[in-house]
Amino acid sequence: MKLQIQNNFTTELPADPNQTNVPRQVHQSAFSFVVPKKPTNPSLIHASIDVANAIGLSQDDILSTDFLNTFSGSIIYPGTKPYAMPYAGHQFGNWAGQLGDGRAINLTEVVHENKSYTLQLKGAGPTPYSRTADGFAVLRSSIREHLCAEAMHYLGVPTTRSLSLMLSGDQVLRDVLYNGNPAYEKGAIVCRVAPSFIRFGSFELFASREDHDNLKLLTDFTIKHHFPQIQKEGVEKYLAFFQEVTQTTLNMIVHWQRVGFVHGVMNTDNMSIHGITIDYGPYGWLEDYNSGWTPNTTDNQHKRYRFGNQPEIALWNLYQLANALYPLINDAKPLEAILEAYSTDYEKEYLNMMRDKLGFQIKKNQDVVLIQSLTQLLEKVETDMTIFFRNLSNVSKADAATTAFNTIKDAFYNEKDLDETILKDWHDWFEKYSIRINEETLSDSERKNQMNTVNPKYVLRNYMAQLSIDDADKGNYSLLNELFEILKNPYDEQPNFQKWFAKRPDWARDKVGCSMLSCSS
Template identity: 65%
Template sequence: MKLNIRDTFNCELPSDPQRENSRRQVHEATHSYVKPKVPSQPQLHHVSKAMAEALGLTDEDLKSDEFLKVFSGATIYPGTEPYAMAYAGHQFGNWAGQLGDGRAINLFEVVHQDQRWAVQLKGAGETPYSRQGDGYAVLRSSIREYLCSEAMHYLDVPTTRALSLMTSGDEVLRDMLYNGNADYEKGAIVCRLAPSFIRFGNFELFAARNDIKNLKKLTDYTISHFYPELGPPSKTSYIEFFRTVTQKTLDLIIHWQRVGFVHGVMNTDNMSILGLTIDYGPYGWLEDFDFGWTPNTTDNQNKRYRYGNQPNMGLWNLLQLANALYPLIEDAAPIEAILKQYQVDFETKSLQMMRSKLGIQKVSEEDAQLMMQLEDCLLLSETDMTLFFRLLSQYKKGTPELGVSLIKDAFYHPNEIQAERLQQWETWFKAYDSKLQNETLTDVERQTKMNAVNPKYVLRNYMAQLAIDKADGGDFSLVVELFQVLKSPYEEQPQYEQWFAKRPDWARHKVGCSMLSCSS
């Protein structure tokens, strides 16, 4: 197994001089060197062939003992030094101080076909940033991260990626619901990848400590490697850096809203500087369309990270990044202008996204009203977001009277759609049909375009939980099946039609299927 190692982060940026792997405050360093914990009996259960190829790995490599050892953390690849990154962050709106990679260890960086990948193990043991944690991950959260990161890629949502899913052979103690009922679970390790895992919190750490020297080093490194088009270090390039990150963050959140994804923990330490979905904890997809839904038990009371508030939280997090970068810019005006533009662009891009979901190409002043009326209808009774938009693509112009029957399978309580609710839906379909009459697309052309942005298959929590339950008993066949289904989320795939369905009643309040905790 030969990898083209081209480490930069741990070679060009300041490291922690202390080599002892003990919990501590780390100063004037972007990372600490640390060795993964050797698992007692690592076992490989699934590999993303696409990501293996992206690293330059062959099928023979994947079968080798070396692959198993390196990507479980049992051995260190020759000439490399694993490390954990230092960062801080705001958690649920409160400053949390130093955080860092508490259960992630970066192995190395690989360059293949002009693409750089930072390779990281999640669940491979403690680091100086583990705080009260043990640095391990359990099988349930590892399956969720492994499946979801690859699923998001195929949904065309910017994301970190995953290479492999392994069990460690070790038992890990977890209090899944934080209710005092801790129990042992199977330990697991996910190998995840991204061009970089740098977060907003990396910059916040140095800014909070007034370590401007290292703040500049980190910013210059990030621009040089990931935004080289912005030019050499200067006030101008720092402003443009913030503008570009702001745009990427907004585009990411628009994608989340498009597919109905709710991150669940949009803390600043979970915000990628590259505009990627990062850190798959208590995430979820909307089942019934609900702006107030959050999948996170920790957030259940205040619902800070609810579906409808994600765009606002993106802006709030960007403000924290702006505060961190301010010492390099020393001018509030351009920062304020960029943040104001985010708000303007969100309205524009959100409306544009909704037009695409409805198959509308011609822009008119009435579009916003049509969208708001649709949202009102979706909130009348529990309506499955994924099913609704996919079924709507089959609508034929000139048949508004058939609209409600076309989408009936999206209703969780179809008997509720009568009287005033039925009339409201019928009124909307008439308005929608009127809009489509002015479109030049044929019904077939519109359906093709709608089906390209409205997925048929998403990783609903109950689906992931079914795979977890089977895998916990040693059967990973459902992990394999769901991985395959989610590689083509916009295709019909009639052999997998059973996954194009509403959440079953048994999953409504089942642990792991409705709400989830941050426990891993």
């Protein structure tokens, strides 16, 4: 197994001079060198061949002892020095001070075909940023991260990738519901892959300590290696950087809303400067279309990170990044202009995304009202988001409202909830929708094909992930493998897997891991 190593981050940025691995405050440093804890008996459960290929590895490499040892943390790959990164953050809107990679250890940076990647182990032991935690991860959360990172990639959502999922052979103590009943679970390790793991909170930490020298060092490094298209200098360079982060963040959120993904814990330390989804903790997928739903038990009362609030939270987080970068710019007005444009830009991009979901290529002013009335209707009774939009593509231009309604009615969880008023509202909407699609030049089949490229048939429903976790706990990984393969082609019909194109079963409505999740992992 041969990786093309580069060590830009650890070569060009300041290291923590203290190499003792104990929880502490780390100042004036971009990282601390850390050695992963050797697992007792590591074993490979699953690996993504596509991710392996992206970093220059083959199928044979995946099956090698070197792969097992390197990506379980058993050995340190030659020429590398693993490290963990400090960062700060606002958690649920409150300043939390120094946080950092509490259970993540960056193995190294690699380059392949002129693209650079950072390889990071999650669950490989404690770091100076572990605070009161042990630095490990359990199998259930590791399966959810591995499956979801790859599922999101194939959906076309910007995301970190997942190279491998391994058992450590060790037991990890966790209190799943934070109710005072901890239990031992199987330990696991995921290798995450991204351009870098630099976060909004990386800049917040230096800014909060008025360490402007290192704030500038980190920002200059980030632009040099990850935003080489920015050729400006001085203040203009930093504004261009912030503009790019704002735009890619906006783009990511539009994709989340498109597929019904809810992150669950959008703290500023969980926001990537690359505009990619990171930190798959208590995430979830909308089953019924509900803008007020959050999968996070910790957020159940205030629902700060609910589905419908994700665009606003992204903007709030961008404000915190702007505050952190302000010392490099010393002028609030251009930062405010970028932030103020976000809301207008988001509405425009959201509208275009919804037009795509509805099969509209021609832009009409009345689309806004039609979309708003639809999202309101979807919330009146439980309506499966994925099934509704996928089946909507089967509506034909010649269909009467009743026929069109019957095409999507499988999406309702309980048809008895559809009283006369709601049924009339649906028929009225479909009458308007029929008029609208008849204004389009695409044929029914062309429109269907276009809609099916943005409305997935298969997403990683919470109960699907939980079923694979239940099996994996018993040592059976066949369902995990099956789901992984299905989710590689989420827009294809895949008739052999039709059973997964179904509403959430009743048993999953309130089951732990299927409806609500904690941050415990």
